[in-house]
Each structure stands twice: as C-alpha cells, then as structure tokens.
Amino acid sequence: MKINPKKHLGQHFLLDQSIAQRTAELVPQTEDELVLEVGPGTGILTKWLTKRFQENFLAVEVDRQSISYLIDNDILRKEKIIDQDFLTLDLKELSNGKAIHIVGNFPYHISSQIVFHSLDFRDQVSSLTGMFQKEVAQRLAANPGSKTFGIITILSRLWYDCDYHFTIGPEVFNPPPNVLSGVIQMNRNNRKSISFPEPDFARLVKTAFNQRRKTLRNSLKSSYDIGLLPQEFAGQRPEQLSENDFLKLAKSMLV
Incomplete structure (x- = not known):
C-alpha cells in the first residue's frame, strides 16, 4: 500500500x-x-x-x-x-x-x-x-x-x-x-502565570508589532493611554523588547 x-x-x-x-x-x-x-x-x-x-x-x-x-x-x-x-x-x-x-x-x-x-x-x-x-x-x-x-x-x-x-x-x-x-x-519554563488577562497582553503585543517599524510611542498611541508608557521603552521598536520587557510594559499599560 x-x-x-x-x-x-x-x-x-x-x-x-x-x-x-x-x-x-x-x-x-x-x-x-x-x-x-x-x-x-x-x-x-x-x-x-x-x-x-x-x-x-x-x-x-x-x-x-x-x-x-x-x-x-x-x-x-x-x-x-x-x-x-x-x-x-x-x-x-x-x-x-x-x-x-x-x-x-x-x-x-x-x-x-x-x-x-x-x-x-x-x-x-x-x-x-x-x-x-x-x-x-x-x-x-x-x-x-x-x-x-x-x-x-x-x-x-x-x-x-x-x-x-x-x-x-x-x-x-x-x-x-x-x-x-x-x-x-x-x-x-518555570513561569506559572502572569498578573493580567492573557488576551489583553496578546492584544498589546499584536498592536505593537502591527507597525513594527515604528517606535512604541507611535505604534501604541491610537489604542492605549500613551501617558502610561514607560520612558525607557518609548523610543524603542517592538522587536527590541524581550518577553520580560513586554511584561513590564504591560504592567504599566494594562491598568
């Protein structure tokens, strides 16, 4: 066969x-x-x-x-x-x-x-x-x-x-x-959970990468309160952030 x-x-x-x-x-x-x-x-x-x-x-x-x-x-x-x-x-x-x-x-x-x-x-x-x-x-x-x-x-x-x-x-x-x-x-890995809803975190990541050539200040401003964006990330592009950086970003943005 x-x-x-x-x-x-x-x-x-x-x-x-x-x-x-x-x-x-x-x-x-x-x-x-x-x-x-x-x-x-x-x-x-x-x-x-x-x-x-x-x-x-x-x-x-x-x-x-x-x-x-x-x-x-x-x-x-x-x-x-x-x-x-x-x-x-x-x-x-x-x-x-x-x-x-x-x-x-x-x-x-x-x-x-x-x-x-x-x-x-x-x-x-x-x-x-x-x-x-x-x-x-x-x-x-x-x-x-x-x-x-x-x-x-x-x-x-x-x-x-x-x-x-x-x-x-x-x-x-x-x-x-x-x-x-x-x-x-x-x-x-050893991570058991994150401190905010996963769909909200995924949406933040997707929004950032939808305009990956732009800095986070520009890619996130239409969907999030840009005043909550940590200054250390404002001038960076999404691919420059690690998963732990995105968790730190989410902690500030998802309030």
Whole structure:
C-alpha cells in the first residue's frame, strides 16, 4: 500500500532516516510521561520514537489512509493511534495528569496553530520538538533585535524556552517543499502565570508589532493611554523588547 501525500493536509513525508533519528533523539527522555506524535504519515519518525518510548507513545493522525498504512505495516497498533485533528484534541484529558512531549514533522500551513494549541495546554505540554518551515522556526527561536523576532516569539517565550537545532533541505521530503525546514525544541519554563488577562497582553503585543517599524510611542498611541508608557521603552521598536520587557510594559499599560 502506497500513501499519496495530500496537498490539502500539507503533507510532505520525510524520507531521510538519519534526520528522523536525530529528531527523535532530541525528545527528552521520560519516565511515565507521554510522547505524542502529530501527523505520523508514513511512520519514518514513528519507528524511532516507538523504539525509544515504547508504551509511553501515542500518535494523532487525521489522514485515514496513513492510519491504515501504519497499522497494516505493523508500525503502530490501532490503540496507539488517535483518529482526530490535533487542533481539536483536549490535551488535559489526554494527559491524565502526566506531562506530554509533542513531536512531529508538522504540516507547515498549520504549524503556528499547533504551537498556539500547545500553549493553551502549557500545564500539560512539557516540550514540543519538530520540523517547521525554517522561517517559522527562526521566529520561534529568535532573540530580541532580530528581524524574525515577533508576535509568536513573545507569546511562546512567556511559557517556553526555544532552541533552533538544525536546518533541512527540501530534497529529503516527498514532495519537496518550496522552502527550507528547521528543527526546533521548545521546553516549558518555570513561569506559572502572569498578573493580567492573557488576551489583553496578546492584544498589546499584536498592536505593537502591527507597525513594527515604528517606535512604541507611535505604534501604541491610537489604542492605549500613551501617558502610561514607560520612558525607557518609548523610543524603542517592538522587536527590541524581550518577553520580560513586554511584561513590564504591560504592567504599566494594562491598568
């Protein structure tokens, strides 16, 4: 049985065993914690993950053809596969009190949504490891002052530390994507909460970055009381502020 990559699912199947092994080995070693692969496809990464994690492994797959392939080729047992869209999966219910480590060759057209869904369940998701479009991977791992530093960087860095591990060319995928790919890992940090509503904080960050070439004094003045803006940030552009700087900014602005 052959699986044809489906464009509407954003499938680009990994072909290179060494990259699959290298990615699987990045996932933190766990005891009695759950490793969840998103979109196993043909199972090339799955084989390395099941070898490491055995009974502590599950996969979530929305493609029925892939599910049949994984079962028919003895890559995964049926009870190890969740037939569902990851973006609708209740990770708190799935975790049953255990930490979850998410891993995958993520469909690039929903990779940001996968990150934000994981952020929604940050009390359950201990780490996220996988392949993204290189541009998205660089944004997630960017440092303040970088051109790739942006909204998703700030909102993810509140809860996770992120490391960029390596770049992958298009030739190791079927079909080859039109972009380079990057493998990153996000690990949960120690922050438990912030002192203001998260939607309000996200709105402040998005407002600042909507006009990222402007200073904060100019980008925020139409939506916020600019008199509350700390002088230390007034002349800076949003990409110059770290997530902790944005928390300090929010403490002044969100009153």
